[in-house]
Amino acid sequence: MTVAGPIPSIVGALLCQKDSYLQTLETEVVSCDEYVPPKSLQTNVKSKAKKSIDSEKGSDSGTATPSKTWLIEFADSVLFPEGGGQPTDHGSITPLTSSDPEAVLITNIQRHGLRCLSFSSKPLSPGTRVRQDVDFNRRWDHMQQHTGQHLLSAIMDSLDLPTLSWSMGAAGEMNSIEIPRKPSHEEIKSIQDRCNQCIRDNVAITVETPEEVDGAKKLPGDYDKDKGVVRFIKIGDLDYNACCGTHLKQTSHIGLILLHHTQSIRGTNSRLYFSAGDRAIKLAIESINSIRNIAVSLSSSTSLTDVQNNVQRLTDSYADARKREKKMLAEIATYEGARIRSVLESGKNAWSYRATDGLDFINLVAFEIKEAARDRGVVILVSGEVKTAGSIMIIGEKGMVESMAAKVKEIVSTVKGGGKGEKWQGKVTEWKKGEIEALKAAVENP
Numbered sequence: 001m002t003v004a005g006p007i008p009s010i011v012g013a014l015l016c017q018k019d020s021y022l023q024t025l026e027t028e029v030v031s032c033d034e035y036v037p038p039k040s041l042q043t044n045v046k047s048k049a050k051k052s053i054d055s056e057k058g059s060d061s062g063t064a065t066p067s068k069t070w071l072i073e074f075a076d077s078v079l080f081p082e083g084g085g086q087p088t089d090h091g092s093i094t095p096l097t098s099s100d101p102e103a104v105l106i107t108n109i110q111r112h113g114l115r116c117l118s119f120s121s122k123p124l125s126p127g128t129r130v131r132q133d134v135d136f137n138r139r140w141d142h143m144q145q146h147t148g149q150h151l152l153s154a155i156m157d158s159l160d161l162p163t164l165s166w167s168m169g170a171a172g173e174m175n176s177i178e179i180p181r182k183p184s185h186e187e188i189k190s191i192q193d194r195c196n197q198c199i200r201d202n203v204a205i206t207v208e209t210p211e212e213v214d215g216a217k218k219l220p221g222d223y224d225k226d227k228g229v230v231r232f233i234k235i236g237d238l239d240y241n242a243c244c245g246t247h248l249k250q251t252s253h254i255g256l257i258l259l260h261h262t263q264s265i266r267g268t269n270s271r272l273y274f275s276a277g278d279r280a281i282k283l284a285i286e287s288i289n290s291i292r293n294i295a296v297s298l299s300s301s302t303s304l305t306d307v308q309n310n311v312q313r314l315t316d317s318y319a320d321a322r323k324r325e326k327k328m329l330a331e332i333a334t335y336e337g338a339r340i341r342s343v344l345e346s347g348k349n350a351w352s353y354r355a356t357d358g359l360d361f362i363n364l365v366a367f368e369i370k371e372a373a374r375d376r377g378v379v380i381l382v383s384g385e386v387k388t389a390g391s392i393m394i395i396g397e398k399g400m401v402e403s404m405a406a407k408v409k410e411i412v413s414t415v416k417g418g419g420k421g422e423k424w425q426g427k428v429t430e431w432k433k434g435e436i437e438a439l440k441a442a443v444e445n446p
């Protein structure tokens with residue numbers, strides 16, 4: 001239902017874009033229509049389609065609630081629609097003239113062509129006066145990350161490290177930019193210093209909306225640049241870029257830019273992680289606290305060098321312990337091999353059991369006895385404990401291996417295995433009570 005009313009502001013000239021520090025606005029409903037998901041989104045079969053619904057429906061997403069969603073357009077908006085790499089605002093709409101002045105929570109605002117549409121769980125009649133309130137902590141965080149990225153990319157551009165793409169991390173997480181090569185430590189330090197110098201210099205960030213726009217500038221396919229307003233963000237002499245997002249007014253409001261680590265991607269490209277402003281401080285505090293916790297569990301001082309040295313020492317001693325354990329296991333296997341050979345020589349079937357070490361130990365023992373077992377009798381090697389998984393190996397004369405494998409399948413309920421001739425191997429999903437004992441008895445008293 002749309003009635004004649006004020007002509008709504010278009011995306012590009014919304015109040016949230018003209019004054020991104022405004023947190024509240026009294027405005028009026030221009031249109032309100034029930035949201036009908038596009039046909040491709042109406043089936044929840046494909047996970048991709050479901051994801052699209054999630055991102056379009058905001059707070060209504062993910063559940064099969066039959067509740068309706070309404071798309072509301074206002075005369076103007078302090079609530080920013082998703083765009084320019086910046087996520088949707090969150091906020092609320094409070095009707096001012098209705099008998100039901102309860103605030104409606106808004107967690108999804110989207111640009112459709114030139115229109116800014118809020119996804120609402122309640123319909124509001126055109127003409128209704130409302131107050132919009134922005135979740136400004138969320139917006140401020142987005143503006144710090146987003147404006148921080150403009151500054152970071154501008155500085156890296158001047159060092160011949162152009163930004164190929166960027167991604168804002170979810171609340172409290174790192175952001176990243178993709179660049180064509182891995183920067184050196186010196187470059188990272190220099191970029192970090194130059195970013196923070198520019199923040200200290202408190203450079204003004206302004207917006208220009210030229211009448212004529214170079215057709216080569218990248219704009220979304222469904223944005224009509226002839227009817228719309230294309231915004232260029234200018235950071236002093238450093239940056240001049242078309243962008244529809246919300247930005248800080250001066251570089252000092254970014255607070256700081258913290259460069260994290262790099263990661264190699266797509267051949268020689270590199271992803272540089274960063275954070276800005278309050279988010280960077282929060283991440284740094286979390287990091288400091290983690291190091292402290294690691295230091296406490298290592299009984300180390302909190303000096304970074306001490307913590308690193310202690311972690312290295314722990315890793316080294318773990319590797320040594322693993323080596324010693326391996327050697328010891330091989331020694332035990334040698335003794336077990338000798339014992340089995342003497343059992344075989346006495347004309348009996350041999351039973352070998354070890355609760356731990358699984359196939360590692362079984363293979364070591366099998367190596368010790370394979371020749372003795374080929375000549376006479378049969379050996380069954382077993383690992384695992386009740387209620388856990390395990391392994392079984394049978395080696396020996398062909399006919400005896402086959403009949404022993406048949407017995408194993410009779411006794412062990414969860415065994416699966418196979419093999420031909422002189423060796424049979426099986427996996428036990430879970431040993432049941434009494435099965436190991438029954439198997440031992442079957443081997444030793446055939």
Ligand SMILES: [Zn+2]
Pocket residue numbers: 084146150233243244245246247
């Ligand atoms: Zn921007």
